[in-house]
Amino acid sequence: MDAERGHRPIEHTADVGIAAWGPDAAAAIEEAAAGLVELVGGCCERVEGVRRVELAGRDLAAAAVGLLNELVYLRDAEGLGFGRVRVRPRPDGLEAEVETGPPRAGAAGLEVKAATLHGLVLEPGEHGAELRVFLDV
Amino acid sequence: MDLERLDPFTWRVPVGTVEGMRVPGIVYGSEAIVRAAVDDRAFLQVAAVATLPGIVRASYAMPDVHWGYGFAIGGVAAFDPDEGVVSPGGVGFDIACGVRLLRSDLAWSKDVAARVGELARSLGREIPRGTGTGGRLPVAGRDLDRVLREGVRYPLARGIGLEGDEERCEDRGVAPDALPEAVSERARSRGARQLGSLGSGNHFLEVQVVDRVLDARAAAAFGLAEDQVCVMIHSGSRGLGHQVCTDHVAAMDRLAPSLGIRVPDRQLACAPLGHEAAERYLGAMHAAANFARANRHVLADGARRAFEEVFRRSAQALGLTLVYDVSHNLAKLEEHEVDGRRRRVCVHRKGATRAFGPGHPDLPEPYRAIGQPVLVPGSMGTASWVLVALPTAADRSFGSTCHGAGRAMSRTQAKRRQRGADLARDLEARGIALAPANLGLLSEEAPYAYKDVDEVVRACEGAGLSRPVARLRPVAVVKG
Numbered sequence: 001m002d003a004e005r006g007h008r009p010i011e012h013t014a015d016v017g018i019a020a021w022g023p024d025a026a027a028a029i030e031e032a033a034a035g036l037v038e039l040v041g042g043c044c045e046r047v048e049g050v051r052r053v054e055l056a057g058r059d060l061a062a063a064a065v066g067l068l069n070e071l072v073y074l075r076d077a078e079g080l081g082f083g084r085v086r087v088r089p090r091p092d093g094l095e096a097e098v099e100t101g102p103p104r105a106g107a108a109g110l111e112v113k114a115a116t117l118h119g120l121v122l123e124p125g126e127h128g129a130e131l132r133v134f135l136d137v
Numbered sequence: 138m139d140l141e142r143l144d145p146f147t148w149r150v151p152v153g154t155v156e157g158m159r160v161p162g163i164v165y166g167s168e169a170i171v172r173a174a175v176d177d178r179a180f181l182q183v184a185a186v187a188t189l190p191g192i193v194r195a196s197y198a199m200p201d202v203h204w205g206y207g208f209a210i211g212g213v214a215a216f217d218p219d220e221g222v223v224s225p226g227g228v229g230f231d232i233a234c235g236v237r238l239l240r241s242d243l244a245w246s247k248d249v250a251a252r253v254g255e256l257a258r259s260l261g262r263e264i265p266r267g268t269g270t271g272g273r274l275p276v277a278g279r280d281l282d283r284v285l286r287e288g289v290r291y292p293l294a295r296g297i298g299l300e301g302d303e304e305r306c307e308d309r310g311v312a313p314d315a316l317p318e319a320v321s322e323r324a325r326s327r328g329a330r331q332l333g334s335l336g337s338g339n340h341f342l343e344v345q346v347v348d349r350v351l352d353a354r355a356a357a358a359f360g361l362a363e364d365q366v367c368v369m370i371h372s373g374s375r376g377l378g379h380q381v382c383t384d385h386v387a388a389m390d391r392l393a394p395s396l397g398i399r400v401p402d403r404q405l406a407c408a409p410l411g412h413e414a415a416e417r418y419l420g421a422m423h424a425a426a427n428f429a430r431a432n433r434h435v436l437a438d439g440a441r442r443a444f445e446e447v448f449r450r451s452a453q454a455l456g457l458t459l460v461y462d463v464s465h466n467l468a469k470l471e472e473h474e475v476d477g478r479r480r481r482v483c484v485h486r487k488g489a490t491r492a493f494g495p496g497h498p499d500l501p502e503p504y505r506a507i508g509q510p511v512l513v514p515g516s517m518g519t520a521s522w523v524l525v526a527l528p529t530a531a532d533r534s535f536g537s538t539c540h541g542a543g544r545a546m547s548r549t550q551a552k553r554r555q556r557g558a559d560l561a562r563d564l565e566a567r568g569i570a571l572a573p574a575n576l577g578l579l580s581e582e583a584p585y586a587y588k589d590v591d592e593v594v595r596a597c598e599g600a601g602l603s604r605p606v607a608r609l610r611p612v613a614v615v616k617g
Contacts, residue, residue, distance in 0.1 A: 011547045013177055013204040018404055037395075040268070057392050069383050076376045077327040079269055102270075108575050110548075111268040111337035111617070113230040113379040117205030117390060117403035136230045136379075137338055137548070 004127055007035035015038040015137050017119070023128035026087040029064045029094065032131050035066050039135070041109025044101030045093040046080030051100055052120065061122035063093035064131060068115035071098065079103065110137045138180055140164060140171060145517070146599035148538035150196075155184035155246030155401055160192050164201040165534070165600035166288035170592060173545065174202060182209040185401040190409070191221025193475055197241050197534050199489045200596035201543030201588060205229075207404030210488035210544075213537040215473065218408065218481050222398065223415045224407035225389065225422070227485035228468050230382040232422050233429035235307075235464035236512035238523065240442070241361075242456030243366040245346040245612065248448070253570050256344060256447050257352050257613040260552055261572030263439035264342050266335035266617040268575075272375075273333030274435045285317035288426075288427035289434040289462075297438045299452060299459075304501050306462040308490065310430050316420020320377070321384050324421075328377020328428060333435030337575075337617035339541075339582055340372045341514070342440060344570075345521060345609035355525045355606040358507045359460050367609055368440045368457070369521055371514045373466065374429035381425045385418040410483055419468065423438050426467060433462055461510040465490045473535050484535045492526030492538040492603050513594065516542050516587035517616065519566050521609045522594050538602035542590035551586035570613040579604070579616065 001064045005027050010017030016039065020031035028079040037043060053070050057063035067087065074080045083099030140148040148171055150162025162183035164171060174180070179202045186208055188194040193215045202211035207226030216222055217357045243249050249256065265272055272304035274292065276284055289303050289310030303310040336344060347365045348581045361367070369505035374381075389406035392414055393399075398407060408414040437459070448455060468485045475482070493500055495508040504510060511524040519542070530536050546554075555563075561571050575577050597603045 009549065011549060013547055014178075014544045015206065016548060042274060056391075057387070062387070064388055066387065067144065069387075072311055072383075073323060073327060073380065076269070076379075077323070108577055109268070110578070114383045116206040116226075116230075117386060117406065118226075136206060 005031055007031040010132065012134060015131060015134055017134040018133050019130065021125050021127045021130045025060055025122060025129040026089055028122065028129040028131040029067060029087045030085050032133055033066060033067060033071060035084045036071055036112065039110050040075060040112050041107035042075050042082050043104045043107060044083050045104045046101050047083040047099045048101040051098045052092065053094065053098065054095045060089055060094065060115065061120050064122060065115045065117060065120060065133060067094065067096050068133065071113050072114060074100065112137050138175065140180065140321065150180055150184050155188060157396060158184055158189040160187050160195050161189055164196065164198040164202065165196040165596065165602065167472040167592060167599065170588065170596055178204045179209040183212060185405060186212060187212050187485040188401055189222055189224065189405065189407060190398060193217055197537065199537065199539045200593045200600065201539040201541055203543050205330055205487065207402055208487040210401045211484065211539065212487045213489045213534055215535045217481040218483060219412050221410055221483060222407035223410055223419060223483055224405055224467055224485065225382050225385045225418055226404040226406065227487050228382065228415060228422060229466040229487050230379045231373035231466055232378035233426035233464040234466045235368045235429065235433065236514055237462040238512050239368040239437060239440065239457050239462050240361055241366050244364050245366050246364055249366050249416050250498045252447055253344065253612050254476060256443065257445035257570035257572050259446050260342060260440060260613065260615050263443045264335055264436060264615050265333065266615060268337050270334050271330040272435065273439055275330040277329050281325055282317045284332065284431050285320060285424035285427050286315050287311060288430045292431055292434050298358060298434055302434065302459050305459040306430060307464060312423035312426045314420060315427050316417065317424045319417040319421035320381060322382035324377050324384060325382045331375040332432055333439065334373055334375060334437060335372050335617045337430040340617050341517065342370045342436065342615040343611040344613035345369055345611050347607050348610045350464050350610040352525065352604060352606045355507050358504060359510050359606065361523060361607045369511065369609065370433050370436050372433055373573035374425045375432060377428050378425040381421045385421065389414055403457040404557050422468065426464060430462060431601040438613050455517040457499040461512060463512055464492055473531060486537055488540045489537045490540045491536060492530045493536050494526045494528035497605050498527050511538055513539060513547055513590065515590040517582050517614050518584040518611065519590055522590065522605055523607045523609065524594065524597065524603035525606050527601055530603065533601050537596045539593050542593055544586060545588045548581040551583050552580050553581045554585065555568060555583060569611055574594065582616065
């Protein structure tokens, strides 16, 4: 974890996890979203719109899982690709702006069924905040 | 971690391994299987499930156990209807993922060997697969409601499938307690166009050959014989089921503080049986299970069409009939004997197959004297198995056994070891025709990423859960 913000996959016997970090919780969540988009091969060809979503949860970590599941849903139900994801924490969860567009041609990735609450951690880390989340594939 | 060995195939995870355990964990497996899995986190997950309220007797793990999320894959747990809970994480995201097996009157050596490439190409055209694909029978509105309520009876009513198919399905193809109104609009919009699609990951459709019969009486009852060609389909409830689980895990996680249930892993989020949240989940889960059963039914129709195209005879004339269709991710209210009396319990099977022994009233009449067929998909390129449930499974695992080989290696490790294109060449050199959707992802599902399925099957027999009937080897693989 030498960069100020970033993400990397976590090994799991059947599935896959993402460790994401940044100067604050919002940055770590944005990095987790970027990690998910990479795993599913979900970058967009070009940005054509922005989806604004509000996600409530028992805490910010659960709302972060909600955001990842929103991306999984938009990809599966609407066939969207993604650009940048910007996150702003709120007292009851978070709000996010998700850049969307047609998925990049020929991009291939894992079929992620969902982001899970298994082993979910959002805590202070070396660079400010760290999020660990596992995905069911 | 230390497990206590109770007999050659039974191991105990002692109470106290995880704080708050109400019952012990029981792991079934040979010494080789258990030693190989001990560094995995699966046994801690078995212990974590043992902390849930109302758990009856023990938290079980089948011989194909491995690290999952919340419950271990291969996990089985039963809960008291008055004091217990239901946990969507104990079923998993792919609700009613399962296996369907068709048998045929075709002989491999005489009828199919020379045409297997043609057959694989035809199956490749008929079977939608991979990420982002629509299915063979997209549905919406009232038609989707009917799928959620009627399971395989919906496609049958539209003339898809053969008469009698439903008789050889678990629950005759229809979960009776489905509550379509508990399935969210998001789940509907995610899954509606995917009915009749294979999906990705470890899902597959394979043409297989019966290469060994170990139990002639059961094989005859199931319609299986050596050199016979079969079709095995492994798929589930697609995006609809995934979203049902996502919706209800989130709802139960939010409810957790008010319910006062503390869990060692948030993916074990649960609600007391009888609570509105539990009842809505169970109703939505059964509806998703009906979707999964209809999905495999429509995929089987695609397989029948491919055989008809290649062999120029109808599916009936080819004898392409159903052996069985059974799920391995489900929670069901069942009657079991506990401490000498019959009780209703809610049995969660997460990567475990229901295994009801001879005489069980829920079995189709042709199988009632023999016991339930258990369909065990192997890893791509190795064997799959047909087993039969043993009477002792009722007492040892609430009537459950393994569901597959069980992963032994992460996806990253598997990809690092071999490129997909090289693996495809290796498989083809071994006489296995391939129709993959994505060569880049193929090696994630390589045979070496899984346990030895033959060893898992032996351990299930040793543990008194199921007995091998027939070994099937793949000759054509259609992968997502």
